[in-house]
Amino acid sequence: MTRAAAGGRIDRSRVLRFRFDGRDLTGHPGDTLASALLAAGVRRVATSVRFGRPRGIFSAGPEEPNAIVQIEEPFPEPMLTATTVELYDGLVARGLSGRGRLADRPDPARYDAVHAHCDVLVVGAGPAGLSAARAAAADGARVIVADEQPEPGGVLLGLPGGVPPGSLAPPGAVPSGSLGLSGALPLVSGESAGPPGAEWAAATAAELSRLPEVRVLPRTTVVGHYDGNHLVAVERRTAHLGAAAPAWMARERVWRIRARRVVLATGAHERPIAFAGNDLPGVMLAGAARTYANRYAVLPGRRAVVFTTDDAAYAAALDLAGAGVRILAVADARPGPNGRWRERVREHGIEVLAGGVVAEARGTGEVTSVVTGDGREFEADLLLVSGGWNPVVHLFCQVGGTVRFDDGLQAFVPDTPPPAVEVAGAARGLTSLHDCLADGAAAGTRAAEALGGGGSRAGTGRPGTGRDRQAGGGSPERRGGVRRAADGAPQANGHALWLVPADDCSTHFVDLQRDVTVADIRRATGAGLRSVEHVKRHTTAGTAHDQGKTSGTLVPAIVAGELGVHVREVGVTSFRPPYTPVSFAALAGRDRGALHDPVRVTPMHGWHVERGAVFENAGQWKRPRYYPREGEDMAAAVLRECRAVRGGAGAMDVSTLGKIEVRGPDAAGFLDRLYTNLMGTLRPGSIRYGVMCRADGMVFDDGTVIRLAEDRFLATTTTGNAAAVLDWMEEWLQTEWPSLRVYCTSVTEQWATVALAGPAARDVLSGLAPRLAADAADFPFMTWRDTEVAGMPARVCRISFSGELAYEINVGAWHGPALWSAVLDTGRVTPYGTEAMHVLRAEKGYPIIGQDTDGTVTPADLGMEWMISKKKADFVGRRSLTRADTVRRDRRHLVGLLPEDPGLLIPEGTQLVEHERLPAPPVRSLGHVTSSYLGAGLGRTFALALVSGGRDRIGDRIFAVLDGGQAPVAVASPVLYDPEGARRDG
Amino acid sequence: MLLIPCPWCGPRDETEFHYGGQAHVAYPADPGALTDEEWARYLFFRDNPEGAFAERWSHAAGCRRWFNAVRDTATNRIHAVYRPGEPRPVTG
Numbered sequence A: 001m002t003r004a005a006a007g008g009r010i011d012r013s014r015v016l017r018f019r020f021d022g023r024d025l026t027g028h029p030g031d032t033l034a035s036a037l038l039a040a041g042v043r044r045v046a047t048s049v050r051f052g053r054p055r056g057i058f059s060a061g062p063e064e065p066n067a068i069v070q071i072e073e074p075f076p077e078p079m080l081t082a083t084t085v086e087l088y089d090g091l092v093a094r095g096l097s098g099r100g101r102l103a104d105r106p107d108p109a110r111y112d113a114v115h116a117h118c119d120v121l122v123v124g125a126g127p128a129g130l131s132a133a134r135a136a137a138a139d140g141a142r143v144i145v146a147d148e149q150p151e152p153g154g155v156l157l158g159l160p161g162g163v164p165p166g167s168l169a170p171p172g173a174v175p176s177g178s179l180g181l182s183g184a185l186p187l188v189s190g191e192s193a194g195p196p197g198a199e200w201a202a203a204t205a206a207e208l209s210r211l212p213e214v215r216v217l218p219r220t221t222v223v224g225h226y227d228g229n230h231l232v233a234v235e236r237r238t239a240h241l242g243a244a245a246p247a248w249m250a251r252e253r254v255w256r257i258r259a260r261r262v263v264l265a266t267g268a269h270e271r272p273i274a275f276a277g278n279d280l281p282g283v284m285l286a287g288a289a290r291t292y293a294n295r296y297a298v299l300p301g302r303r304a305v306v307f308t309t310d311d312a313a314y315a316a317a318l319d320l321a322g323a324g325v326r327i328l329a330v331a332d333a334r335p336g337p338n339g340r341w342r343e344r345v346r347e348h349g350i351e352v353l354a355g356g357v358v359a360e361a362r363g364t365g366e367v368t369s370v371v372t373g374d375g376r377e378f379e380a381d382l383l384l385v386s387g388g389w390n391p392v393v394h395l396f397c398q399v400g401g402t403v404r405f406d407d408g409l410q411a412f413v414p415d416t417p418p419p420a421v422e423v424a425g426a427a428r429g430l431t432s433l434h435d436c437l438a439d440g441a442a443a444g445t446r447a448a449e450a451l452g453g454g455g456s457r458a459g460t461g462r463p464g465t466g467r468d469r470q471a472g473g474g475s476p477e478r479r480g481g482v483r484r485a486a487d488g489a490p491q492a493n494g495h496a497l498w499l500v501p502a503d504d505c506s507t508h509f510v511d512l513q514r515d516v517t518v519a520d521i522r523r524a525t526g527a528g529l530r531s532v533e534h535v536k537r538h539t540t541a542g543t544a545h546d547q548g549k550t551s552g553t554l555v556p557a558i559v560a561g562e563l564g565v566h567v568r569e570v571g572v573t574s575f576r577p578p579y580t581p582v583s584f585a586a587l588a589g590r591d592r593g594a595l596h597d598p599v600r601v602t603p604m605h606g607w608h609v610e611r612g613a614v615f616e617n618a619g620q621w622k623r624p625r626y627y628p629r630e631g632e633d634m635a636a637a638v639l640r641e642c643r644a645v646r647g648g649a650g651a652m653d654v655s656t657l658g659k660i661e662v663r664g665p666d667a668a669g670f671l672d673r674l675y676t677n678l679m680g681t682l683r684p685g686s687i688r689y690g691v692m693c694r695a696d697g698m699v700f701d702d703g704t705v706i707r708l709a710e711d712r713f714l715a716t717t718t719t720g721n722a723a724a725v726l727d728w729m730e731e732w733l734q735t736e737w738p739s740l741r742v743y744c745t746s747v748t749e750q751w752a753t754v755a756l757a758g759p760a761a762r763d764v765l766s767g768l769a770p771r772l773a774a775d776a777a778d779f780p781f782m783t784w785r786d787t788e789v790a791g792m793p794a795r796v797c798r799i800s801f802s803g804e805l806a807y808e809i810n811v812g813a814w815h816g817p818a819l820w821s822a823v824l825d826t827g828r829v830t831p832y833g834t835e836a837m838h839v840l841r842a843e844k845g846y847p848i849i850g851q852d853t854d855g856t857v858t859p860a861d862l863g864m865e866w867m868i869s870k871k872k873a874d875f876v877g878r879r880s881l882t883r884a885d886t887v888r889r890d891r892r893h894l895v896g897l898l899p900e901d902p903g904l905l906i907p908e909g910t911q912l913v914e915h916e917r918l919p920a921p922p923v924r925s926l927g928h929v930t931s932s933y934l935g936a937g938l939g940r941t942f943a944l945a946l947v948s949g950g951r952d953r954i955g956d957r958i959f960a961v962l963d964g965g966q967a968p969v970a971v972a973s974p975v976l977y978d979p980e981g982a983r984r985d986g
Numbered sequence B: 001m002l003l004i005p006c007p008w009c010g011p012r013d014e015t016e017f018h019y020g021g022q023a024h025v026a027y028p029a030d031p032g033a034l035t036d037e038e039w040a041r042y043l044f045f046r047d048n049p050e051g052a053f054a055e056r057w058s059h060a061a062g063c064r065r066w067f068n069a070v071r072d073t074a075t076n077r078i079h080a081v082y083r084p085g086e087p088r089p090v091t092g
């Protein structure tokens, strides 16, 4: 065990049992899986993905590249970082090698979403974030603070200082302690001038939570920062409770927050240095080791060497030494280490190697010794590394902020901020606690004041005011140069050391998760790559699920070194959401299963379900595809339904067809501009089939238009296109012809419609509608009548989509089930579904827009020249029908196909060629099959197809390309059944 | 996600809107009088500037009305919104 006897922010009164890689271990509340593993002496946690090398715990946060684990119990979850998994009782996990496994069963947890608005969103509850939140709230702003940790404090949680008995610190007090980022001397335990940092953070967060307009969200990671200050955060509510998580509570919630101003107080990540063996278990970021010692009371080793390029690691060395780790030496790569720090560690008997480096970490399976640049070998089990600190600029860059390379800090820092975004504290390169506190407060005040004072109660919220340009850049320190820490001591600048040169750089790891080494980068630049984006893609550095949080500056710096340019000329790769991995379950929220997409059903749906209909989706609609009887498969059922329509009468629920009422004094003229044929000449009482084109002349939709009155039409659309057609009409009315007095209203769901088709349809209808004069002469094709059907007010249209005598009976939606039952209760009518409808219409050559067309088909291609009015001056798309491309003779025409084998059903989508035997590629395609069925009326299989110059090929023999070889087919007219139209009038 | 100020409803999430491409591309008064080239220019050619761009939006899941916006395509900032038929405002 390497747990210290006392200290840390863990609850030693409770023991949590967990299992890792088959070993039963224990930890305490307050532990992460990583801290508990270190406390248990587990050094090797995972295996690297490419080389299979042992890997340990490298960091103490979401930047972890190594310790990737699979949770097995209580519910399988892949690819989590041990450093962010809060320990719970009953946790079962194992180390991974680059790949996890998804659960083999449905996730029983619920996931939810929250939409929120606020004046100021503060990302991060470290010293800068809490100060910002407090300042903004004091100005009356509505504030949300989101922080990834279970408790507030950020970096303060890893500072020394136990929890003294007694009350919380007064909220206004300034916390003590050094962030370890600066040249300021640290105040180690016992020297505190103020309350310990974590105490201050807890008190400040508690104070904030008491305010009515402030919300503090712990365990909430902001993963995406989008345009207009729209931010997406994931709140982990129950995962840390393990099996004890209450079922009623959402496991995770996705917060979608619209903030008028954002303060990014996201802190900084320590970065590694590339040297031989820098991936061995026992090599750890210095700040992480400090956090393990202070926050978790865990000693990550017994004998340590420190390798640093700045002052930060000295504080870590002192804290670890104080906790009982023997610090053998500090190799400080700078020629002149900070003298005050040097004295401080020397007081503890620690040797400082000025200008020293670590050349190699040695060991099999873990670090057992460390070789410094001067050739000395130290027997050590821990190597603390600090290559400097990178401001966490991920969110800042996601939303369009630009970064610049700061020579003082040797890191990329925020430069030009996006509108209404402030950056505060370590996230913009500040390194002392005092500065971060002051900077956060200033940012919070600026954010609140930018809203015009009084927070949400005032201000315009308009982006782009002059203040924006000031945000995040107001401090004079920003320009680099000499920095002064809070105590006035000159602040040591970062030192540029990215790698320790060696002949063999094959174990100089840059991206630990992707196993990318300096040697790999050299190969990339050696191959001529100069862009860091190209190097990223070539080497995969930065593409693992940690997205290169620890390698993000190292890679461009090493590329720059190879190219002999300054790192600022190389720049960084793009930062893209999400900042940390997000589960699909969280993104889906409640929108899964039956709630994935809205489901639309017709009024008669219950009947269809009861009769065992097999449904198909048409957009969001559920439509009966066929109604199988006992022992029938689909083919048998469809054939029977088709025969019923051709031989007697069938009924189909066609309520899903789009219906749009077009009304107003200019309605007729308006429709004339949208349909290819004349609608203005249609008389009330009559119906006309119409086709609409896009401006490019391609068929967009079709349907019937019935004229209800001089100023009133009802246009029907295809089921899937109803919304698009209404949008199309509205677009033209609003943007091009606003002077037309026309209103369009969707009435699809106000009507229930039954298609009654077949030679017996008139008889059946007459029986149901005794007052209707149904003779062909009294009620001709393409007319409509208002009457009563089965005692219900109904509008009956004489139209046909099957070639048979047919009617569409429309009643109010409420009456739909009664009408449907009345029709079927005659005992003479067979219900049929969409599949039979498709076969029947295809036998007549009626195209389905969207199945037989694909947006490249003109009315002429469909053989519908007769639909193109010669009398109208214009309609949308007309001019395109005489373009050189649309008058080509070899355009693909809709034709019928008859396989020579009358039993062969050619799959839809099959390619058609001229060759009986396929020559060597390339082979010219003549077109493809769009519809293919066994036809009841034809008594054989047939197809519709789009064929190049198809109408000139009628009678030709061409070939369908099938898996088993070519099948000969005859090109025919698309109207294969009853071409004379003799059946239409019954 | 953009926050788009509908001139009738006020600021709303982008998901409520439908994009309509470049604004001020009027349907020609007499398409039949145009050459193939002129018609093709209307059909297929659109500007693609980096910077301020006047474009059409429809508040499809709101008031269902069309309007125009001047958006900077590089920063996504919306400088102005105005109603169909109104001239493009001068923006900075």
Ligand SMILES: [Zn+2]
Binding pocket: B006, B007, B008, B009, B010, B059, B062, B063, B064, B065
């Ligand atoms: Zn609106």
